[in-house]
Amino acid sequence: MTKVVNQSRTRVMDAALRERARSVIPGGMYGHLSANALPPEYPQFYQRSQGAHVWDVDGNEYVDLMCSFGPVILGHQHPKVERAVAAQLAEGDTQAGPAACMVEAAELLVDRVAHADWAMFAKNGTDATTICLMVARAATGRNKVLAAAGAYHGSAPWCTIRLDGVTPEDRANIGYYVYNDIASVEKAVAEAGGDVAAIIVSPFKHDAGFDQELVEPEFARQLRALCDRIGAALVIDEVRAGFRLNDGGSWEPIGVAPDLSAWSKAIGNGYPLAAALGSASYSEAASRIFVTGSFWFQACPMAAAIATITAIREEGAIPTMVHIGTLLRSGIERQAADAGLPIRQTGPVQMPNLKFEDDDDFARARVFSGAAAAHGVILHPRHNWFISAAHTEHDVDRILAATWEGFRAVRKQLGGS
């Protein structure tokens, strides 16, 4: 175990900024990075980031287990990515049209992702999933889309997690099935009356606040066969998991190819980019839809994507993340047993997910996360965490020092399960 870092972390600047934010931002903050519902030790505002480490606005340093909720896959400020961006930025970024690197980025994605024959770029993961649905609808002339109940596919009205501001018509064409349950998909298809344009699915079940669930290969094959039978597009939402599980499409190891896939987050190591990829038979339909954005042709994020995707392979980023994630999982498993606190760790080790038993209100998770932050580790109480290729065994030691404090705090404040 490494030394326990400074526990008397002040949060004066963070508190002052939160106060100012409450005056000019609804609720003080919004979206997935709002710290409103998080333990008070968890910072809201950050000063800087380097490798696997982040500093809050009060200068407190942390090992970053969130990686900006996924985008940072090689570590913050990875030299090759930053050099590629600096070179492009000196030339131009949001220009009168795309730069050559847009074509190169599309070629690289088509090369790396087996099912993909083409790419369209956008900014948000939500853009990418929405484009996939539009392409599927344009290709099939049908309206309905089936999604797994509880899955997150973005924050547009058709998919966001709260219904405020959403009309019934926004959801009228979405049917729901149960992940890994082909009978439920067949039932949803029947309910849609044959009007199914697409079935959208995550590479694994990664609903926030729940145990994660790897896809059953048989379910994936049945989905593919079902889509072929009814003439619907199979869409994989790779936004959260893409390039963390596999150096290509996440279902390539199980031999199931989608027709369309949605990407974002990690493909540019933090630079804002999303991509919809598709097979050749959907290219004509993709050329008919009209989607665009003022910044979709920005050159720097595409230069970042080329550097990032290249480095993921060249630097063995995935084996590194698996190694670090495995060390972390086994260390946490031992600590939980030592503390007498039953937990479940589920999903791929690169995207750690910890649930306390008997913790439906996340009271234990909240104390755990707060204590971890107080001891220098940023980890979310409800959402899965993210390993990057910049995390080292030394970082694992530091994380485990903090998680041990987390287990102790849970034990002390809430007792055993």
Added chain:
Amino acid sequence: MTKVVNQSRTRVMDAALRERARSVIPGGMYGHLSANALPPEYPQFYQRSQGAHVWDVDGNEYVDLMCSFGPVILGHQHPKVERAVAAQLAEGDTQAGPAACMVEAAELLVDRVAHADWAMFAKNGTDATTICLMVARAATGRNKVLAAAGAYHGSAPWCTIRLDGVTPEDRANIGYYVYNDIASVEKAVAEAGGDVAAIIVSPFKHDAGFDQELVEPEFARQLRALCDRIGAALVIDEVRAGFRLNDGGSWEPIGVAPDLSAWSKAIGNGYPLAAALGSASYSEAASRIFVTGSFWFQACPMAAAIATITAIREEGAIPTMVHIGTLLRSGIERQAADAGLPIRQTGPVQMPNLKFEDDDDFARARVFSGAAAAHGVILHPRHNWFISAAHTEHDVDRILAATWEGFRAVRKQLGGS
């Protein structure tokens, strides 16, 4: 008149990239920056940008009258903006949470835009308009939104300009009125049966391919009164025009305040940022909707926005754009008369819009744009152009040298009207 620039511009690299793009991008390119339907002299791919000038991938230099379709308002690579971005980038960009500059950017927008008490940031103009509608729906508990027929409010299914990939339900809650025609708005309200959450309107009518039309102050006041009467939100879509007409909300000079406004494009001088602004009475509703994006809390575009909005005022960007736009408009007016080619120039001079008489198929506009590109000026044949504060009187001379060649080419190839 300045010298006519090199007319024997090669497009070898551009042609090669277009060929490669056709293999990996549907239709070869998509969205508003596709050159597919543009004259062959108009480049698709760009190498670099500086001030009011851009260079295509073959090294040909142009005066840029498109400003990336609006984002570039101070000129490409404005020193103060680039310095602010470089300083923030050295610290962190897409981090574990927002940086302090998010609060500062929100405070600055609230200070500059009279109606705004709060800000929420996103990436796309489409995000900002969609957030405004969601907030209005959450606040009113109603579903319907009225928009001007033909107005562009983004490329989500509820508003994109083509219906491929769009379901009837995506448009079920949108009613349409005629810009500057309050009777048509009253009619649309009646058709909506009282379920109107919001009326969305552009600061002026800037539909691509049509004459532009300034808002009639009386229409703006009637819209405000109508929204107050029926309890709907008045939403101004400032995405295209924001900060080019006024150093604050575009309707402040006529004394009409919206409840919500959508911003993007120019607020970060090319860095990817959008913002929904609102009045205090909509803050609670805004805090209830769930909208977010992986890159919405990126620090660099917020640092860019602070530098941009500050420089717009400090450097007198709007008077500069008005001066340059006025010079250009009067020069073009004289040339058209000399060439015996009737034209109409409409809308604010900072966002020039030229239509040839008797040119419904844009044949004249196309020849004009092609000849301008061949003589070193990027201007779109259908969409309005954009002046930046970096354009000089010398640039106007160069533009006019190219537009004169444009008028000559129209006259030669298509004759007079």
